Amino acid sequence: MRWSSWVIVRRGLLLLLFGGVIIYSLFPVYWMVISGLRARSALFKPLLLPGPYAMQSYNTILRLTDFPTYYVNSIVVALSTTLLTIVVVTPMAYALVRSRLPGMMVIVRAMLFAYMFPALLLAIPIYIFLVKIGFDDSLISLVLTYCSFTLPLGVWLMWGFFKSFPFEIEEAALVDGCSRWQAVYRVILPITLPGVLTVAIFSFLLAWSDFVFSLILITKDELKTLPYGLASITDAYDANWGELMAGSTMIALPLLVLFVFLGKYFIRGLSMGAVKS
Protein backbone atom coordinates (compact mmCIF):
# COMPACT_ATOMS: atom_id res chain seq x y z
CA MET A 1 0.00 0.00 0.00
CA ARG A 2 2.62 2.50 1.06
CA TRP A 3 4.73 1.62 -1.95
CA SER A 4 1.98 2.21 -4.51
CA SER A 5 0.99 5.54 -3.01
CA TRP A 6 4.66 6.58 -3.20
CA VAL A 7 4.61 5.66 -6.90
CA ILE A 8 1.54 7.85 -7.39
CA VAL A 9 3.14 10.79 -5.59
CA ARG A 10 6.32 10.33 -7.61
CA ARG A 11 4.38 10.20 -10.86
CA GLY A 12 2.38 13.26 -9.96
CA LEU A 13 5.53 15.16 -9.05
CA LEU A 14 7.20 14.21 -12.34
CA LEU A 15 4.14 15.22 -14.35
CA LEU A 16 4.18 18.55 -12.56
CA LEU A 17 7.85 19.03 -13.45
CA PHE A 18 7.28 18.08 -17.09
CA GLY A 19 4.37 20.50 -17.25
CA GLY A 20 6.63 23.15 -15.75
CA VAL A 21 9.31 22.59 -18.40
CA ILE A 22 6.74 22.79 -21.20
CA ILE A 23 5.15 25.98 -19.89
CA TYR A 24 8.55 27.57 -19.17
CA SER A 25 9.84 26.81 -22.66
CA LEU A 26 6.77 27.15 -24.83
CA PHE A 27 4.39 29.60 -23.19
CA PRO A 28 6.26 32.71 -24.42
CA VAL A 29 6.22 31.25 -27.94
CA TYR A 30 2.49 30.57 -27.65
CA TRP A 31 1.95 34.10 -26.37
CA MET A 32 3.85 35.52 -29.37
CA VAL A 33 1.74 33.59 -31.88
CA ILE A 34 -1.55 34.41 -30.13
CA SER A 35 -0.77 38.10 -29.63
CA GLY A 36 -0.06 38.48 -33.34
CA LEU A 37 -3.38 36.93 -34.24
CA ARG A 38 -5.64 38.75 -31.80
CA ALA A 39 -7.78 41.67 -32.76
CA ARG A 40 -6.69 45.01 -31.42
CA SER A 41 -9.64 45.11 -29.03
CA ALA A 42 -8.61 41.79 -27.46
CA LEU A 43 -4.88 42.52 -27.20
CA PHE A 44 -4.93 44.16 -23.80
CA LYS A 45 -7.25 41.72 -22.10
CA PRO A 46 -5.41 39.38 -19.79
CA LEU A 47 -6.95 36.32 -21.37
CA LEU A 48 -4.84 33.23 -21.80
CA LEU A 49 -7.19 32.02 -24.49
CA PRO A 50 -7.47 34.15 -27.59
CA GLY A 51 -10.26 36.65 -27.95
CA PRO A 52 -11.62 37.55 -31.38
CA TYR A 53 -9.10 36.78 -34.09
CA ALA A 54 -8.11 39.25 -36.77
CA MET A 55 -5.40 39.57 -39.37
CA GLN A 56 -5.21 43.28 -38.54
CA SER A 57 -1.67 43.11 -37.17
CA TYR A 58 -0.39 41.08 -40.11
CA ASN A 59 -2.06 43.42 -42.56
CA THR A 60 -0.53 46.48 -40.97
CA ILE A 61 3.02 45.20 -40.77
CA LEU A 62 2.97 43.70 -44.27
CA ARG A 63 1.32 46.67 -46.01
CA LEU A 64 2.45 49.74 -44.11
CA THR A 65 6.06 48.88 -43.32
CA ASP A 66 9.09 47.62 -45.24
CA PHE A 67 8.78 44.24 -43.56
CA PRO A 68 8.43 42.32 -46.87
CA THR A 69 11.65 43.92 -48.15
CA TYR A 70 13.46 42.91 -44.97
CA TYR A 71 12.15 39.40 -45.43
CA VAL A 72 13.54 39.11 -48.95
CA ASN A 73 16.88 40.56 -47.79
CA SER A 74 17.08 38.08 -44.95
CA ILE A 75 16.36 35.12 -47.21
CA VAL A 76 19.02 36.23 -49.70
CA VAL A 77 21.61 36.95 -47.02
CA ALA A 78 20.99 33.81 -44.95
CA LEU A 79 21.00 31.48 -47.96
CA SER A 80 24.13 33.08 -49.45
CA THR A 81 25.92 32.85 -46.11
CA THR A 82 24.94 29.20 -45.75
CA LEU A 83 26.06 28.31 -49.26
CA LEU A 84 29.35 30.19 -49.01
CA THR A 85 30.10 28.66 -45.62
CA ILE A 86 29.53 25.08 -46.80
CA VAL A 87 31.53 25.54 -50.00
CA VAL A 88 34.48 27.01 -48.10
CA VAL A 89 34.37 25.01 -44.89
CA THR A 90 33.93 21.44 -46.15
CA PRO A 91 37.13 21.21 -48.23
CA MET A 92 39.02 23.20 -45.63
CA ALA A 93 38.10 20.88 -42.76
CA TYR A 94 38.84 17.86 -44.94
CA ALA A 95 42.31 19.18 -45.72
CA LEU A 96 42.88 20.05 -42.06
CA VAL A 97 42.25 16.45 -41.03
CA ARG A 98 43.75 14.61 -44.00
CA SER A 99 46.56 16.61 -45.55
CA ARG A 100 49.41 16.07 -43.05
CA LEU A 101 50.76 19.45 -44.13
CA PRO A 102 52.55 21.32 -41.34
CA GLY A 103 50.63 23.79 -39.20
CA MET A 104 47.20 22.21 -39.48
CA MET A 105 46.64 22.14 -35.72
CA VAL A 106 47.63 25.80 -35.50
CA ILE A 107 44.81 26.62 -37.93
CA VAL A 108 42.29 24.51 -36.01
CA ARG A 109 43.26 26.20 -32.77
CA ALA A 110 43.12 29.66 -34.39
CA MET A 111 39.63 28.94 -35.70
CA LEU A 112 38.34 27.85 -32.30
CA PHE A 113 39.93 30.95 -30.85
CA ALA A 114 38.24 33.10 -33.50
CA TYR A 115 34.89 31.49 -32.73
CA MET A 116 35.01 33.11 -29.29
CA PHE A 117 35.75 36.64 -30.52
CA PRO A 118 33.19 39.26 -29.49
CA ALA A 119 30.93 40.21 -32.41
CA LEU A 120 31.40 43.86 -31.62
CA LEU A 121 35.19 43.64 -31.74
CA LEU A 122 34.84 42.43 -35.33
CA ALA A 123 31.93 44.59 -36.42
CA ILE A 124 33.46 47.96 -35.50
CA PRO A 125 36.76 47.62 -37.43
CA ILE A 126 35.00 45.93 -40.36
CA TYR A 127 32.57 48.83 -40.55
CA ILE A 128 35.35 51.44 -40.44
CA PHE A 129 37.25 49.56 -43.11
CA LEU A 130 34.16 49.23 -45.34
CA VAL A 131 33.42 52.95 -44.99
CA LYS A 132 36.99 53.67 -46.09
CA ILE A 133 36.73 51.61 -49.25
CA GLY A 134 33.15 52.79 -49.83
CA PHE A 135 31.68 49.34 -49.60
CA ASP A 136 29.55 49.75 -46.47
CA ASP A 137 25.78 49.42 -46.73
CA SER A 138 25.79 46.40 -48.99
CA LEU A 139 24.34 42.94 -48.62
CA ILE A 140 27.50 41.36 -50.08
CA SER A 141 29.67 42.82 -47.35
CA LEU A 142 27.09 41.64 -44.81
CA VAL A 143 27.38 38.07 -46.13
CA LEU A 144 31.18 38.21 -46.08
CA THR A 145 31.07 39.56 -42.54
CA TYR A 146 28.80 36.75 -41.39
CA CYS A 147 31.56 34.36 -42.44
CA SER A 148 33.55 35.74 -39.50
CA PHE A 149 31.43 33.59 -37.22
CA THR A 150 30.03 30.88 -39.49
CA LEU A 151 33.53 29.87 -40.70
CA PRO A 152 35.06 29.17 -37.29
CA LEU A 153 31.96 27.29 -36.14
CA GLY A 154 31.75 25.38 -39.42
CA VAL A 155 35.45 24.45 -39.46
CA TRP A 156 35.24 23.37 -35.85
CA LEU A 157 32.15 21.19 -36.42
CA MET A 158 33.37 19.68 -39.71
CA TRP A 159 36.84 19.06 -38.28
CA GLY A 160 35.26 17.06 -35.45
CA PHE A 161 33.06 15.31 -37.96
CA PHE A 162 35.93 14.30 -40.28
CA LYS A 163 38.05 13.19 -37.35
CA SER A 164 35.51 10.58 -36.33
CA PHE A 165 35.19 9.49 -39.94
CA PRO A 166 35.87 5.92 -41.15
CA PHE A 167 38.64 6.78 -43.58
CA GLU A 168 39.22 3.10 -44.42
CA ILE A 169 36.47 3.54 -46.99
CA GLU A 170 38.41 6.31 -48.62
CA GLU A 171 41.68 4.36 -48.43
CA ALA A 172 39.93 1.43 -50.08
CA ALA A 173 38.74 3.71 -52.86
CA LEU A 174 42.27 5.04 -53.29
CA VAL A 175 43.67 1.51 -53.41
CA ASP A 176 41.04 0.63 -55.99
CA GLY A 177 42.51 3.29 -58.25
CA CYS A 178 40.40 6.35 -57.53
CA SER A 179 42.23 9.67 -57.49
CA ARG A 180 41.99 11.69 -54.28
CA TRP A 181 39.49 13.93 -56.01
CA GLN A 182 37.33 11.00 -57.10
CA ALA A 183 37.50 9.53 -53.60
CA VAL A 184 36.29 12.79 -52.13
CA TYR A 185 33.57 13.24 -54.70
CA ARG A 186 32.21 9.69 -54.85
CA VAL A 187 32.89 8.31 -51.40
CA ILE A 188 33.41 11.07 -48.86
CA LEU A 189 30.77 13.62 -49.83
CA PRO A 190 27.76 11.27 -49.64
CA ILE A 191 28.71 10.16 -46.12
CA THR A 192 29.54 13.73 -45.13
CA LEU A 193 26.05 15.00 -45.85
CA PRO A 194 24.82 14.90 -42.22
CA GLY A 195 27.81 17.00 -41.11
CA VAL A 196 27.29 19.45 -43.96
CA LEU A 197 23.62 19.70 -43.05
CA THR A 198 24.53 20.51 -39.43
CA VAL A 199 26.86 23.29 -40.54
CA ALA A 200 24.22 24.56 -42.97
CA ILE A 201 21.56 24.77 -40.26
CA PHE A 202 23.82 26.69 -37.90
CA SER A 203 25.01 29.09 -40.60
CA PHE A 204 21.45 29.80 -41.63
CA LEU A 205 20.35 30.27 -38.01
CA LEU A 206 23.21 32.64 -37.22
CA ALA A 207 22.75 34.74 -40.34
CA TRP A 208 18.96 34.82 -40.01
CA SER A 209 19.11 35.84 -36.34
CA ASP A 210 21.93 38.35 -36.39
CA PHE A 211 21.21 41.81 -35.09
CA VAL A 212 24.64 43.24 -34.25
CA PHE A 213 26.28 43.21 -37.68
CA SER A 214 23.30 44.56 -39.57
CA LEU A 215 22.82 47.27 -36.92
CA ILE A 216 26.39 48.42 -37.46
CA LEU A 217 26.94 47.78 -41.17
CA ILE A 218 23.55 48.67 -42.69
CA THR A 219 21.94 52.11 -42.71
CA LYS A 220 19.76 52.14 -45.85
CA ASP A 221 16.25 51.02 -45.03
CA GLU A 222 15.88 48.88 -48.15
CA LEU A 223 18.96 46.83 -47.17
CA LYS A 224 18.00 45.94 -43.61
CA THR A 225 17.54 42.32 -42.63
CA LEU A 226 14.69 41.10 -40.41
CA PRO A 227 15.96 41.44 -36.81
CA TYR A 228 17.30 44.95 -37.32
CA GLY A 229 14.34 45.77 -39.53
CA LEU A 230 11.85 44.76 -36.84
CA ALA A 231 13.75 46.82 -34.26
CA SER A 232 13.66 49.89 -36.51
CA ILE A 233 9.94 49.40 -37.18
CA THR A 234 9.42 49.77 -33.43
CA ASP A 235 11.23 53.09 -33.45
CA ALA A 236 9.90 54.51 -36.69
CA TYR A 237 6.26 53.48 -36.86
CA ASP A 238 5.36 53.32 -33.19
CA ALA A 239 4.14 49.79 -33.86
CA ASN A 240 1.89 48.20 -31.27
CA TRP A 241 2.61 44.88 -29.58
CA GLY A 242 0.23 42.96 -31.84
CA GLU A 243 2.12 44.08 -34.93
CA LEU A 244 5.50 43.34 -33.36
CA MET A 245 4.34 39.87 -32.36
CA ALA A 246 2.97 39.24 -35.86
CA GLY A 247 6.37 40.24 -37.27
CA SER A 248 8.17 38.10 -34.71
CA THR A 249 6.03 35.09 -35.58
CA MET A 250 6.87 35.47 -39.27
CA ILE A 251 10.59 35.72 -38.44
CA ALA A 252 10.47 32.68 -36.17
CA LEU A 253 8.42 30.53 -38.53
CA PRO A 254 11.21 29.31 -40.88
CA LEU A 255 13.38 28.46 -37.87
CA LEU A 256 10.61 26.52 -36.15
CA VAL A 257 9.86 24.63 -39.38
CA LEU A 258 13.59 23.89 -39.86
CA PHE A 259 13.80 22.68 -36.30
CA VAL A 260 10.78 20.39 -36.56
CA PHE A 261 12.21 18.67 -39.64
CA LEU A 262 15.96 18.85 -39.00
CA GLY A 263 16.11 19.07 -35.22
CA LYS A 264 18.26 15.93 -35.11
CA TYR A 265 21.14 17.65 -36.94
CA PHE A 266 20.74 20.74 -34.86
CA ILE A 267 21.05 18.83 -31.59
CA ARG A 268 23.99 16.87 -32.98
CA GLY A 269 25.78 20.10 -33.81
CA LEU A 270 25.28 21.48 -30.32
CA SER A 271 26.50 18.27 -28.73
CA MET A 272 29.52 18.07 -31.03
CA GLY A 273 30.41 21.70 -30.49
CA ALA A 274 30.68 21.56 -26.75
CA VAL A 275 31.11 17.94 -25.77
CA LYS A 276 34.12 17.59 -28.06
CA SER A 277 36.89 17.34 -25.56
Added chain:
Amino acid sequence: MATLRRSASVALPSPARVARVGPLERRERKLFLAFLTPGLVLSIGAIFLPVLYAIQLSFYHAESFIATPRFVGLANYVQMFADPRYWQAFLHGLVYAVSTVCLQVLIGIGIALLLHLEFHGRNWLRGAAMAPYILPTVIVVYIWKWVLDVNHGLINTALSGLGLGTVEWFGTPLMAWLSTIFVSVWHWTPFVTITFLAALQTVSDDLYDAAAVDGANAWQRLLYVTLPVLKPVLVVIIMLRSIFMFNKFDIVWLLTAGGPLTATEHLPILAYQKTFRMFDLGGGAAVATSIFIFLTLLIWIYFRLFPIEEHG
Protein backbone atom coordinates in the same frame (compact mmCIF):
# COMPACT_ATOMS: atom_id res chain seq x y z
CA MET B 1 38.81 2.35 -31.71
CA ALA B 2 38.55 4.90 -34.45
CA THR B 3 41.51 6.71 -32.96
CA LEU B 4 43.65 3.60 -32.94
CA ARG B 5 42.89 2.73 -36.52
CA ARG B 6 43.40 6.25 -37.71
CA SER B 7 46.74 6.74 -36.06
CA ALA B 8 47.80 3.37 -37.43
CA SER B 9 46.90 4.37 -40.95
CA VAL B 10 48.71 7.65 -40.45
CA ALA B 11 51.78 6.07 -38.95
CA LEU B 12 52.35 3.31 -41.50
CA PRO B 13 53.12 5.10 -44.76
CA SER B 14 54.87 8.08 -43.20
CA PRO B 15 58.53 6.87 -43.15
CA ALA B 16 58.49 6.34 -46.90
CA ARG B 17 56.85 9.72 -47.49
CA VAL B 18 59.34 11.62 -45.41
CA ALA B 19 62.10 10.03 -47.44
CA ARG B 20 60.96 11.30 -50.81
CA VAL B 21 58.01 13.28 -52.10
CA GLY B 22 56.82 11.73 -55.32
CA PRO B 23 54.92 13.49 -58.11
CA LEU B 24 51.61 12.02 -56.86
CA GLU B 25 52.22 13.36 -53.37
CA ARG B 26 53.06 16.77 -54.80
CA ARG B 27 49.83 16.85 -56.78
CA GLU B 28 47.89 15.88 -53.67
CA ARG B 29 49.55 18.68 -51.75
CA LYS B 30 48.40 21.13 -54.39
CA LEU B 31 44.85 19.83 -54.08
CA PHE B 32 44.94 20.17 -50.30
CA LEU B 33 46.33 23.69 -50.56
CA ALA B 34 43.53 24.54 -52.97
CA PHE B 35 41.07 23.17 -50.38
CA LEU B 36 42.56 25.33 -47.65
CA THR B 37 43.07 28.62 -49.47
CA PRO B 38 39.53 30.07 -49.75
CA GLY B 39 38.82 29.41 -46.07
CA LEU B 40 42.15 30.87 -44.97
CA VAL B 41 41.78 33.98 -47.13
CA LEU B 42 38.24 34.59 -45.88
CA SER B 43 39.16 34.04 -42.22
CA ILE B 44 42.15 36.33 -42.44
CA GLY B 45 40.11 39.00 -44.20
CA ALA B 46 36.96 38.80 -42.10
CA ILE B 47 38.40 37.90 -38.70
CA PHE B 48 42.10 38.33 -38.09
CA LEU B 49 42.77 41.55 -40.00
CA PRO B 50 39.77 43.34 -38.42
CA VAL B 51 40.97 42.36 -34.95
CA LEU B 52 44.45 43.66 -35.70
CA TYR B 53 42.92 46.83 -37.13
CA ALA B 54 40.85 47.34 -33.96
CA ILE B 55 43.96 46.92 -31.83
CA GLN B 56 45.86 49.38 -34.02
CA LEU B 57 42.99 51.87 -33.88
CA SER B 58 43.06 51.80 -30.08
CA PHE B 59 46.38 53.69 -30.25
CA TYR B 60 44.89 56.44 -32.42
CA HIS B 61 42.51 59.31 -31.98
CA ALA B 62 39.68 59.59 -34.51
CA GLU B 63 36.40 61.47 -34.29
CA SER B 64 34.76 60.30 -37.48
CA PHE B 65 34.78 57.27 -39.71
CA ILE B 66 36.36 59.09 -42.64
CA ALA B 67 38.94 61.31 -40.92
CA THR B 68 42.59 60.23 -40.82
CA PRO B 69 43.35 58.89 -37.32
CA ARG B 70 46.08 60.61 -35.30
CA PHE B 71 48.55 58.49 -33.34
CA VAL B 72 48.23 59.11 -29.59
CA GLY B 73 50.09 56.16 -28.09
CA LEU B 74 48.55 54.86 -24.91
CA ALA B 75 46.37 57.93 -24.29
CA ASN B 76 43.11 56.05 -24.95
CA TYR B 77 44.07 53.39 -22.45
CA VAL B 78 45.19 55.87 -19.81
CA GLN B 79 41.92 57.72 -20.18
CA MET B 80 39.93 54.48 -20.15
CA PHE B 81 41.52 53.06 -17.02
CA ALA B 82 41.05 56.38 -15.21
CA ASP B 83 37.35 56.40 -16.10
CA PRO B 84 35.11 55.04 -13.32
CA ARG B 85 32.49 54.30 -15.97
CA TYR B 86 34.86 51.73 -17.49
CA TRP B 87 35.32 49.88 -14.20
CA GLN B 88 31.62 50.03 -13.49
CA ALA B 89 30.94 48.47 -16.90
CA PHE B 90 33.62 45.83 -16.30
CA LEU B 91 32.03 44.92 -12.98
CA HIS B 92 28.57 44.83 -14.55
CA GLY B 93 29.86 42.44 -17.21
CA LEU B 94 31.33 40.15 -14.58
CA VAL B 95 28.15 40.14 -12.51
CA TYR B 96 26.03 39.55 -15.61
CA ALA B 97 28.24 36.71 -16.91
CA VAL B 98 28.62 34.95 -13.56
CA SER B 99 24.94 35.15 -12.59
CA THR B 100 23.57 34.11 -16.00
CA VAL B 101 26.06 31.25 -16.37
CA CYS B 102 25.34 29.90 -12.86
CA LEU B 103 21.58 29.97 -13.44
CA GLN B 104 21.85 28.51 -16.94
CA VAL B 105 23.98 25.65 -15.67
CA LEU B 106 21.76 24.89 -12.66
CA ILE B 107 18.47 25.06 -14.57
CA GLY B 108 19.99 23.38 -17.64
CA ILE B 109 21.29 20.43 -15.65
CA GLY B 110 17.98 20.11 -13.83
CA ILE B 111 16.00 19.97 -17.06
CA ALA B 112 18.57 17.66 -18.66
CA LEU B 113 18.26 15.18 -15.78
CA LEU B 114 14.48 15.31 -16.11
CA LEU B 115 14.61 14.73 -19.88
CA HIS B 116 17.08 11.87 -19.40
CA LEU B 117 14.38 9.79 -17.71
CA GLU B 118 12.64 7.31 -19.95
CA PHE B 119 9.04 8.10 -20.73
CA HIS B 120 6.65 8.38 -23.65
CA GLY B 121 7.00 11.51 -25.74
CA ARG B 122 10.50 12.18 -24.45
CA ASN B 123 11.77 13.34 -27.82
CA TRP B 124 8.84 15.67 -28.20
CA LEU B 125 9.58 17.24 -24.83
CA ARG B 126 13.27 17.56 -25.70
CA GLY B 127 12.29 19.45 -28.81
CA ALA B 128 10.01 21.73 -26.80
CA ALA B 129 12.80 22.51 -24.34
CA MET B 130 14.97 23.72 -27.26
CA ALA B 131 12.49 26.38 -28.41
CA PRO B 132 13.96 29.37 -26.53
CA TYR B 133 17.40 28.74 -28.02
CA ILE B 134 16.42 28.71 -31.70
CA LEU B 135 14.47 31.97 -31.54
CA PRO B 136 16.48 35.01 -32.69
CA THR B 137 17.54 37.24 -29.79
CA VAL B 138 15.48 40.15 -31.13
CA ILE B 139 12.32 38.07 -30.92
CA VAL B 140 13.14 36.78 -27.44
CA VAL B 141 13.58 40.37 -26.35
CA TYR B 142 10.30 41.58 -27.85
CA ILE B 143 8.30 38.65 -26.47
CA TRP B 144 9.55 39.34 -22.95
CA LYS B 145 9.24 43.10 -23.28
CA TRP B 146 5.62 42.50 -24.22
CA VAL B 147 4.98 40.02 -21.40
CA LEU B 148 6.69 42.39 -18.94
CA ASP B 149 5.19 45.59 -20.36
CA VAL B 150 4.44 48.06 -17.56
CA ASN B 151 0.88 48.95 -18.57
CA HIS B 152 -0.49 46.12 -20.67
CA GLY B 153 1.87 43.19 -20.16
CA LEU B 154 0.54 39.83 -19.08
CA ILE B 155 2.44 39.75 -15.80
CA ASN B 156 1.49 43.22 -14.63
CA THR B 157 -2.13 42.76 -15.71
CA ALA B 158 -2.25 39.55 -13.70
CA LEU B 159 -0.53 41.16 -10.70
CA SER B 160 -2.89 44.11 -10.60
CA GLY B 161 -5.83 41.77 -11.14
CA LEU B 162 -4.75 40.00 -7.96
CA GLY B 163 -4.56 43.37 -6.23
CA LEU B 164 -0.78 43.25 -5.90
CA GLY B 165 -0.03 46.37 -7.91
CA THR B 166 2.30 46.63 -10.89
CA VAL B 167 6.06 46.32 -11.15
CA GLU B 168 8.30 48.42 -13.39
CA TRP B 169 10.36 45.53 -14.74
CA PHE B 170 12.92 47.76 -16.43
CA GLY B 171 12.36 50.94 -14.43
CA THR B 172 14.84 50.67 -11.57
CA PRO B 173 18.47 49.53 -11.82
CA LEU B 174 17.82 46.43 -9.72
CA MET B 175 14.70 45.37 -11.62
CA ALA B 176 16.36 46.08 -14.97
CA TRP B 177 19.23 43.79 -13.95
CA LEU B 178 16.97 41.03 -12.68
CA SER B 179 14.81 41.16 -15.82
CA THR B 180 17.82 41.19 -18.14
CA ILE B 181 19.40 38.26 -16.33
CA PHE B 182 16.13 36.34 -16.39
CA VAL B 183 15.55 36.84 -20.13
CA SER B 184 19.18 35.90 -20.92
CA VAL B 185 18.91 32.75 -18.82
CA TRP B 186 15.65 31.82 -20.52
CA HIS B 187 17.17 32.32 -23.97
CA TRP B 188 20.38 30.29 -23.50
CA THR B 189 19.57 27.59 -20.94
CA PRO B 190 18.73 25.02 -23.68
CA PHE B 191 22.38 25.11 -24.79
CA VAL B 192 23.33 23.67 -21.41
CA THR B 193 20.36 21.30 -21.40
CA ILE B 194 21.19 19.75 -24.76
CA THR B 195 24.95 19.51 -24.33
CA PHE B 196 24.59 18.08 -20.83
CA LEU B 197 21.92 15.66 -22.03
CA ALA B 198 24.23 14.42 -24.79
CA ALA B 199 26.96 13.94 -22.20
CA LEU B 200 24.59 12.10 -19.85
CA GLN B 201 23.98 9.53 -22.56
CA THR B 202 27.68 8.68 -22.61
CA VAL B 203 27.77 7.66 -18.93
CA SER B 204 27.93 3.88 -18.74
CA ASP B 205 25.04 2.10 -17.02
CA ASP B 206 27.57 -0.16 -15.27
CA LEU B 207 28.60 2.74 -13.09
CA TYR B 208 25.02 3.26 -11.95
CA ASP B 209 24.53 -0.46 -11.41
CA ALA B 210 27.63 -0.59 -9.26
CA ALA B 211 26.47 2.41 -7.27
CA ALA B 212 23.02 0.85 -6.85
CA VAL B 213 24.62 -2.35 -5.54
CA ASP B 214 26.47 -0.21 -3.01
CA GLY B 215 23.10 1.13 -1.90
CA ALA B 216 23.38 4.66 -3.31
CA ASN B 217 20.10 6.56 -3.68
CA ALA B 218 19.27 8.75 -6.67
CA TRP B 219 20.74 11.88 -5.11
CA GLN B 220 23.97 10.12 -4.18
CA ARG B 221 24.23 8.62 -7.68
CA LEU B 222 23.99 12.13 -9.14
CA LEU B 223 26.51 13.57 -6.69
CA TYR B 224 29.09 10.76 -6.66
CA VAL B 225 28.70 9.15 -10.11
CA THR B 226 27.15 11.46 -12.70
CA LEU B 227 28.72 14.79 -11.81
CA PRO B 228 32.30 13.54 -11.26
CA VAL B 229 32.21 11.58 -14.53
CA LEU B 230 30.85 14.57 -16.44
CA LYS B 231 33.09 17.14 -14.79
CA PRO B 232 35.23 17.74 -17.92
CA VAL B 233 32.13 18.33 -20.05
CA LEU B 234 30.71 20.61 -17.40
CA VAL B 235 33.88 22.70 -17.32
CA VAL B 236 33.78 23.05 -21.10
CA ILE B 237 30.14 24.15 -20.97
CA ILE B 238 30.85 26.68 -18.23
CA MET B 239 33.89 28.11 -20.05
CA LEU B 240 32.03 28.45 -23.36
CA ARG B 241 28.98 30.00 -21.72
CA SER B 242 31.12 32.43 -19.69
CA ILE B 243 32.97 33.61 -22.80
CA PHE B 244 29.73 34.04 -24.74
CA MET B 245 27.83 35.73 -21.92
CA PHE B 246 30.66 38.18 -21.29
CA ASN B 247 30.44 39.14 -24.99
CA LYS B 248 26.69 39.51 -25.31
CA PHE B 249 25.74 42.85 -26.77
CA ASP B 250 22.41 42.53 -28.55
CA ILE B 251 20.23 41.22 -25.73
CA VAL B 252 21.29 43.87 -23.21
CA TRP B 253 21.22 46.61 -25.83
CA LEU B 254 17.70 45.74 -26.96
CA LEU B 255 16.33 45.23 -23.45
CA THR B 256 17.76 48.23 -21.62
CA ALA B 257 20.28 49.99 -23.93
CA GLY B 258 22.46 50.07 -20.80
CA GLY B 259 19.87 52.00 -18.82
CA PRO B 260 18.30 53.32 -16.71
CA LEU B 261 21.17 55.81 -17.27
CA THR B 262 24.22 53.53 -17.17
CA ALA B 263 22.87 51.06 -14.61
CA THR B 264 23.08 48.04 -16.93
CA GLU B 265 25.95 49.20 -19.11
CA HIS B 266 28.64 46.57 -19.57
CA LEU B 267 31.79 46.63 -21.71
CA PRO B 268 30.31 45.73 -25.11
CA ILE B 269 27.69 48.47 -24.69
CA LEU B 270 30.34 50.96 -23.56
CA ALA B 271 32.39 50.12 -26.66
CA TYR B 272 29.35 50.68 -28.87
CA GLN B 273 28.41 53.94 -27.12
CA LYS B 274 31.93 55.31 -27.43
CA THR B 275 32.21 54.43 -31.11
CA PHE B 276 28.77 55.27 -32.46
CA ARG B 277 27.30 57.77 -29.99
CA MET B 278 30.33 59.69 -28.72
CA PHE B 279 32.33 59.21 -31.95
CA ASP B 280 35.42 58.38 -29.95
CA LEU B 281 36.60 55.63 -32.27
CA GLY B 282 39.96 55.11 -30.59
CA GLY B 283 38.31 54.93 -27.18
CA GLY B 284 35.76 52.41 -28.42
CA ALA B 285 38.54 50.33 -29.96
CA ALA B 286 40.45 50.47 -26.67
CA VAL B 287 37.43 49.11 -24.78
CA ALA B 288 36.95 46.39 -27.41
CA THR B 289 40.65 45.51 -27.21
CA SER B 290 40.46 45.25 -23.43
CA ILE B 291 37.54 42.80 -23.77
CA PHE B 292 39.64 40.90 -26.27
CA ILE B 293 42.64 40.67 -23.95
CA PHE B 294 40.50 39.57 -21.02
CA LEU B 295 38.83 36.88 -23.15
CA THR B 296 42.14 35.72 -24.59
CA LEU B 297 43.26 35.13 -21.04
CA LEU B 298 40.13 33.06 -20.37
CA ILE B 299 40.53 31.12 -23.63
CA TRP B 300 44.20 30.48 -22.84
CA ILE B 301 43.19 28.96 -19.52
CA TYR B 302 40.58 26.93 -21.38
CA PHE B 303 43.16 25.54 -23.80
CA ARG B 304 45.54 24.74 -20.95
CA LEU B 305 42.80 22.80 -19.20
CA PHE B 306 41.60 21.04 -22.35
CA PRO B 307 44.30 20.79 -24.98
CA ILE B 308 43.05 19.70 -28.41
CA GLU B 309 44.98 16.58 -29.21
CA GLU B 310 46.00 15.59 -32.68
CA HIS B 311 44.54 12.14 -32.16
CA GLY B 312 41.84 13.08 -29.69
